[in-house]
Amino acid sequence: MYYSLEFVVCLFLMSFHVKAAGIKRVSVDIGKNLTIKCPLNQSKDLMWEIEGKKQRPNTKITVLENGSLFLREVDSSNSGIYSCIRENDVTDVKARINVTVRSPPPPLVVSIKPSTILVLVLWKVNGTGGYPIMHFTAQYRLAFSNNKSWIPITPNHIMPNSRQIEVYNLKPNTTYEFQMWATNQLGKSPIVTVQATTRGQYPESELARHLLKGAEQFDTRWWTVAVGVVLGTSILLGVGTCILLYQECKKRPTEIEPEIIELVPNIILNPGFEGPSHFNDITPDENYPQE
Ligand SMILES: *[C@@H]1O[C@H](CO)[C@@H](O)[C@H](O)[C@H]1NC(C)=O
Ligand SMILES: *[C@@H]1O[C@H](CO)[C@@H](O)[C@H](O)[C@H]1NC(C)=O
Ligand SMILES: *[C@@H]1O[C@H](CO)[C@@H](O)[C@H](O)[C@H]1NC(C)=O
Numbered sequence: 001m002y003y004s005l006e007f008v009v010c011l012f013l014m015s016f017h018v019k020a021a022g023i024k025r026v027s028v029d030i031g032k033n034l035t036i037k038c039p040l041n042q043s044k045d046l047m048w049e050i051e052g053k054k055q056r057p058n059t060k061i062t063v064l065e066n067g068s069l070f071l072r073e074v075d076s077s078n079s080g081i082y083s084c085i086r087e088n089d090v091t092d093v094k095a096r097i098n099v100t101v102r103s104p105p106p107p108l109v110v111s112i113k114p115s116t117i118l119v120l121v122l123w124k125v126n127g128t129g130g131y132p133i134m135h136f137t138a139q140y141r142l143a144f145s146n147n148k149s150w151i152p153i154t155p156n157h158i159m160p161n162s163r164q165i166e167v168y169n170l171k172p173n174t175t176y177e178f179q180m181w182a183t184n185q186l187g188k189s190p191i192v193t194v195q196a197t198t199r200g201q202y203p204e205s206e207l208a209r210h211l212l213k214g215a216e217q218f219d220t221r222w223w224t225v226a227v228g229v230v231l232g233t234s235i236l237l238g239v240g241t242c243i244l245l246y247q248e249c250k251k252r253p254t255e256i257e258p259e260i261i262e263l264v265p266n267i268i269l270n271p272g273f274e275g276p277s278h279f280n281d282i283t284p285d286e287n288y289p290q291e
């Protein structure tokens with residue numbers, strides 16, 4: 001009666017496969033029963049072998065009266081190469097069957113790249129379990145908190161071709177736990193949990209102190225030098241202009257002389273520089289940082 005539910009291999013398909021690939025492939029979903037027919041002519045003298053595995057007494061695997069191999073409620077360990085051998089020939093005849101047990105996806109390989117208020121969750125897949133991955137799911141929570149409820153990371157169903165997602169609105173310098181899994185048509189992969197700490201950020205008071213420390217270290221002599229250079233350049237330009245004008249005057253003394261007297265004071269008294277007053281405005285209050 002119950003055999004009607006079983007996964008029964010089609011003999012015709014099997015012979016095609018043997019001719020094409022030399023090895024028959026059979027796939028079965030985890031937890032189902034599987035009956036493997038030997039591709040050789042049916043005989044009661046068949047012997048079965050599982051390659052690379054020691055033949056332990058296994059109540060889950062039995063040889064049926066008609067020579068087929070019966071696997072009850074398969075799991076991932078049942079994946080492998082099965083051989084049926086007909087011994088009563090002059091030379092042994094052997095046929096191989098590649099059995100794949102389909103399952104939910106294996107656990108993801110998850111890593112976290114933290115920043116101050118966001119993290120980047122990255123993952124890799126280590127196989128799909130035999131069916132394509134339908135979506136990924138991720139969630140997070142504070143690592144050391146009494147509130148153990150998980151916060152879903154949107155979207156709830158991450159596209160199967162995605163391999164990274166950003167999580168926003170986190171607190172700096174705080175440890176979080178992240179969970180992630182993949183889902184195919186047979187179900188969820190084992191959940192992977194990863195911890196990560198966001199990077200520290202200077203609080204506002206510390207940031208202000210940090211900036212002031214920079215101002216304290218600023219050498220006021222550089223301002224004096226800068227002012228000196230600019231003033232000096234202006235004076236030199238003024239003097240140079242004077243000399244040029246004076247030489248012109250010598251050539252035409254009567255016409256230009258009144259203008260020279262006006263020009264020279266203008267250039268020297270109006271160097272076009274407001275440095276000294278600006279400098280006084282931003283001089284830090286010497287007492288403030290000691291508070
Ligand atoms: C598998 O076979 C066993 C008997 O060997 C039966 O009890 C069970 O219900 C079957 N399971 C399925 C999923 O068909
Ligand atoms: C299977 O048996 C039939 C006769 O019963 C024979 O003609 C055929 O060659 C056999 N095939 C194999 C692969 O042994
Ligand atoms: C062998 O027997 C099982 C059940 O007893 C049946 O499901 C399967 O089809 C049989 N295989 C062959 C090749 O007759």
Ligand SMILES: *[C@@H]1O[C@H](CO)[C@@H](O)[C@H](O)[C@H]1NC(C)=O
Nearest residue numbers: 023025027080081098099100
């Ligand atoms: C068996 O099948 C799986 C895929 O279903 C494949 O990765 C593996 O290489 C096959 N093994 C052999 C020996 O053909």
Ligand SMILES: *[C@@H]1O[C@H](CO)[C@@H](O)[C@H](O)[C@H]1NC(C)=O
Nearest residue numbers: 106107108109124125126127
């Ligand atoms: C990927 O899966 C295989 C078994 O299928 C396992 O041996 C291997 O360690 C896994 N790789 C990672 C990075 O988890």
Ligand SMILES: *[C@@H]1O[C@H](CO)[C@@H](O)[C@H](O)[C@H]1NC(C)=O
Nearest residue numbers: 141146147148149150151152
């Ligand atoms: C726990 O955290 C979740 C998500 O942040 C929030 O919705 C819930 O109200 C919190 N519960 C308590 C008891 O603080």
Ligand SMILES: *[C@@H]1O[C@H](CO)[C@@H](O)[C@H](O)[C@H]1NC(C)=O
Nearest residue numbers: 172173174199200201202203
């Ligand atoms: C991060 O937090 C720890 C204690 O939770 C503290 O000792 C450390 O100074 C903090 N670092 C920054 C950069 O805020």
